[in-house]
Amino acid sequence: MTTEPRDFGREPAGRLIPWWRSYLVLLGAAWRSQFQYRANLFIMILSGVAWQGVGFAFIWVVVAKFGTIGGWSLSEIAFIYGIRLTAHGLFVVVSGRIFVLDTVIQEGEFDRYLVRPAGALAQLWNRQFYLPHLGDLLSGLVILIAAATEIPADWNVLTVGFLLLAVLSGGMIEGALQVIAASFAFRTMNTRQIRGMMDDIFSNFGGYPITIFPIAIRLILTFVIPLAFVAFFPSAVLTGRSGGLYVPEWLALMSPLAGPLLVLLAREVWRSQLKHYKSSGS
Amino acid sequence: MTGLMAYVGARLEVVDPLGIIHVSELVKDFRRPKRIKGALGGLRTLVTRESVIKRAVDGIDFTVDEGEFLGYLGPNGAGKSTTIKMMTGILQPTSGKIEVAGIVPWRERQRNALNIGVVFGQKSQLWWDLPLRESLQIIGKLYAIDPARHRANVDWFVELLDLDPFFDTPVRQLSLGQRVRGDLAAAMLPEPRILFLDEPTIGLDVVAKERIRGFLSALNREAGTTVVLTTHDLDDVERLCRRIILIDGGKVTYDGDVESLKSRFVQQRRLVVKLAAGVEWRGVGIPGVAESIGDEAVELAFDPAEIQVSELITAVLADHQLTDVAIVEPELENVVHRIYASAGMA
Numbered sequence: 001m002t003t004e005p006r007d008f009g010r011e012p013a014g015r016l017i018p019w020w021r022s023y024l025v026l027l028g029a030a031w032r033s034q035f036q037y038r039a040n041l042f043i044m045i046l047s048g049v050a051w052q053g054v055g056f057a058f059i060w061v062v063v064a065k066f067g068t069i070g071g072w073s074l075s076e077i078a079f080i081y082g083i084r085l086t087a088h089g090l091f092v093v094v095s096g097r098i099f100v101l102d103t104v105i106q107e108g109e110f111d112r113y114l115v116r117p118a119g120a121l122a123q124l125w126n127r128q129f130y131l132p133h134l135g136d137l138l139s140g141l142v143i144l145i146a147a148a149t150e151i152p153a154d155w156n157v158l159t160v161g162f163l164l165l166a167v168l169s170g171g172m173i174e175g176a177l178q179v180i181a182a183s184f185a186f187r188t189m190n191t192r193q194i195r196g197m198m199d200d201i202f203s204n205f206g207g208y209p210i211t212i213f214p215i216a217i218r219l220i221l222t223f224v225i226p227l228a229f230v231a232f233f234p235s236a237v238l239t240g241r242s243g244g245l246y247v248p249e250w251l252a253l254m255s256p257l258a259g260p261l262l263v264l265l266a267r268e269v270w271r272s273q274l275k276h277y278k279s280s281g282s
Numbered sequence: 283m284t285g286l287m288a289y290v291g292a293r294l295e296v297v298d299p300l301g302i303i304h305v306s307e308l309v310k311d312f313r314r315p316k317r318i319k320g321a322l323g324g325l326r327t328l329v330t331r332e333s334v335i336k337r338a339v340d341g342i343d344f345t346v347d348e349g350e351f352l353g354y355l356g357p358n359g360a361g362k363s364t365t366i367k368m369m370t371g372i373l374q375p376t377s378g379k380i381e382v383a384g385i386v387p388w389r390e391r392q393r394n395a396l397n398i399g400v401v402f403g404q405k406s407q408l409w410w411d412l413p414l415r416e417s418l419q420i421i422g423k424l425y426a427i428d429p430a431r432h433r434a435n436v437d438w439f440v441e442l443l444d445l446d447p448f449f450d451t452p453v454r455q456l457s458l459g460q461r462v463r464g465d466l467a468a469a470m471l472p473e474p475r476i477l478f479l480d481e482p483t484i485g486l487d488v489v490a491k492e493r494i495r496g497f498l499s500a501l502n503r504e505a506g507t508t509v510v511l512t513t514h515d516l517d518d519v520e521r522l523c524r525r526i527i528l529i530d531g532g533k534v535t536y537d538g539d540v541e542s543l544k545s546r547f548v549q550q551r552r553l554v555v556k557l558a559a560g561v562e563w564r565g566v567g568i569p570g571v572a573e574s575i576g577d578e579a580v581e582l583a584f585d586p587a588e589i590q591v592s593e594l595i596t597a598v599l600a601d602h603q604l605t606d607v608a609i610v611e612p613e614l615e616n617v618v619h620r621i622y623a624s625a626g627m628a
């Protein structure tokens with residue numbers, strides 16, 4: 001069989017599509033890549049759950065020993081932890097492995113993102129889907145739902161809505177901060193440490209009531225690395241504590257807006273830093 | 283601003299209506315932190331923030347016409363890849379103008395991407411864990427290619443590049459030659475008007491190289507694709523390129539066709555004579571002829587503008603009995619080697 005030669009003419013066959021469509025195509029590609037290894041699927045997710053389970057068990061033991069921490073009961077602390085972990089799970093499930101940007105640049109892979117008719121960040125974001133991330137999300141949801149039924153909160157449309165928005169916003173906060181940190185890789189700076197540090201702060205401090213820390217740390221975790229907006233402020237609002245915080249009450253009530261605002265900021269930072277991209281010498 | 287660009291665009295249009303790539307006074311500097319050697323060098327490097335500027339591309343001008351097949355050649359570090367990265371929108375020029383199919387690449391990166399295909403020899407653009415077939419499907423969706431066109435292109439590429447034997451194998455398991463063939467198909471699937479290739483045949487065996495050359499030649503001839511190729515393989519160039527641009531130190535040193543390059547840079551022809559058994563070489567005694575005597579044959583280098591071939595042969599025959607005589611035309615390889623050597627770059 002021989003095929004007819006093609007005359008491509010002057011009109012290319014491709015056209016630009018909306019960003020969300022290219023995002024979905026790329027996400028689909030990343031998922032399909034990961035699901036090539038079907039045998040690993042279950043084990044990988046399980047390992048994610050186990051990893052997060054151990055982290056939670058540690059807090060559980062500490063809190064159970066003291067009964068309460070800073071006036072927060074076991075189930076209330078589990079609630080903070082659940083929000084934090086679910087938000088984190090959402091971020092990592094849709095973001096693949098953003099933290100590989102340094103390597104992606106050094107190995108020249110970033111060049112190819114720039115010669116495709118799609119956003120460079122969307123391509124990096126969907127470079128790889130990492131299955132254990134589903135475990136993060138699953139464990140987060142289990143802890144969050146279990147804790148939500150235990151705490152003395154008044155669940156109605158308003159409070160449930162607030163919780164959902166807060167979780168979404170929490171995922172955005174973590175994602176935006178990671179993008180901002182990663183952006184500095186375009187200036188050939190090594191961002192590994194700063195991103196590692198951020199990850200550590202999120203997983204080590206994120207599950208506790210921020211009020212147990214000295215005021216200096218509290219302020220840092222509120223205004224420098226806005227971790228307090230991810231899970232602590234929403235939990236304080238939902239457990240009726242938002243009146244007596246170290247910040248005005250309206251700030252805690254606004255926490256679902258922190259994520260979208262930071263995402264806008266991250267987009268600007270990413271764009272301004274991308275201008276410094278130098279590719280890699282051969 | 284837009285008015286100005288339109289004006290410039292219009293002017294370029296007038297200068298060369300066929301041009302699809304316009305590059306003028308293009309410059310790219312790389313700034314690198316200056317490394318300080320000696321005691322505490324690393325620390326002082328960080329503190330002083332001094333930097334050295336490397337000018338990788340230094341005022342390049344050229345226009346490529348639609349349908350051309352251009353060889354963009356030069357020694358390592360000449361600035362070839364840097365120029366390609368500016369034409370493809372990866373890098374922003376330090377100064378100068380660049381326009382590809384009517385678009386300033388760095389300013390409208392995504393729109394430019396629709397018009398160009400890019401293949402870097404050493405770096406794949408395919409999804410590593412997926413078979414080639416699926417990579418092509420994903421690209422089809424990403425570029426929103428009409429299904430009928432998609433199918434026709436894939437069929438043509440499968441045949442031309444012989445993709446069938448590995449079409450359903452994950453890309454990570456492919457040989458380098460198979461992978462580059464896959465990359466070519468992926469780059470050309472959206473029917474871009476221009477294909478940029480940066481050392482596509484590096485590290486490939488002869489068979490793979492042949493297949494790729496056949497594909498590129500068919501693309502250029504049948505599909506009408508404009509091709510810009512950098513390579514160190516001068517067989518690629520002789521087989522494919524009608525025009526060559528040579529660059530060195532970020533500057534254009536030659537722009538023209540392959541034949542003129544040979545005659546311009548290598549004035550010399552060589553006459554190779556084989557002596558009959560028992561005959562001793564006695565020389566020709568013509569000034570300007572360089573003799574080199576080997577075991578089997580004697581080589582006489584001469585400038586055809588100064589010395590007639592017939593004159594030289596007559597002089598040889600007058601004194602010697604021969605079994606064979608041949609005139610050797612310069613090979614591109616030697617020509618380019620000579621040019622690099624004269625620039626101190628070999």
Ligand SMILES: Nc1ncnc2c1ncn2[C@@H]1O[C@H](COP(=O)(O)OP(=O)(O)O)[C@@H](O)[C@H]1O
Pocket residue numbers: 278279280281282312313314336337338356357358359360361362363364365
């Ligand atoms: N990203 C970069 N950062 C700093 N210097 C670079 C970079 N890319 C290329 N160079 C330098 O610019 C010059 C030209 O490089 P390049 O365009 O890759 O040459 P070629 O492709 O012709 O071998 C070289 O001296 C190279 O070291």
Ligand SMILES: [Mg+2]
Pocket residue numbers: 282362363364480
């Ligand atoms: Mg190069």
